[in-house]
Amino acid sequence: MHSIETPRLRLQLVTLELFDLCIEGNQRDAERCAGVFMCDDWMRDVAYLKRRRDQLAADPSYMPWCVRMIVLKETNSVIGQIGFHTPPAPPELRAIAPGGIEFGYRIYVPHRRNGYAREAAVGMMRWASMERGIDSFVVSISPDNAASQALARSLAFVKVGQQLDDVDGIEDVLVLNGPALRRAIAS
Template identity: 30%
Template structure:
């Protein structure tokens, strides 16, 4: 598994859902996600790029199996929230666990990041397992006006032992 920064051209390709990308990558059956969600993420990617932050394609072999990123630039106190999603036809294969590990590796090398946060739906046990496997601890709940009740997860990188 590797992470490849997604360009605007990559999003156009994922939205079209055809052929091979400029990187020589393929899409899984059914694509990476629904078109409206990809269009929303394309806007997020543009905003993140303006801050020098990539939104990454999660690549297994020569196939884009998902997307992941910071949701925004780190806050002044060093917090950053991550988001990730795996194509429906490529779930339950460890891709999300590997992608979150790669996001954490990137966060550990970023001097502006001390704490990484993530949210999961209360009933999304698979995503909760991904976070636990990567060292996150449940830190509470919150209610989102769109997504409803969410579990909040965190990992404090400043509390990790030095290498």
């Protein structure tokens, strides 16, 4: 499996071995395994890492879709995370995005407001569209998350409803496909 490269970022896959090292809190060996500098934010997100690790262990075909570290090439440091929630075409998206896929991302506080979220999101969608034929993307964003709502609008995502997330509470559900998707990934 390869990393996804953008001008400033490398979206690097996380192996089962790396998940385990991070979950154990073994930062030194995790950095050695990944070849990057880990940040405390990544290492502290143990519940999220366990959830994705268990998902990957249960279904190895999930690997290319699983969480990726967002690595700033200039410093070779992890500045966030991005990944698809499931492999393509899960049943829960059939009504709003047939054949589509949902993704989420997080840029850690010291690195926000630099365009990294947009660059990572476009990179992931471009890869999934051009390499894997995905033509519909879904994001679920808290109505209070002004930065992510603005990013979704700037990429031409369209709100199709709301949902109650077990972890994050009320979220707007937004979809991007068709000509708007082609424009977004060309940017």
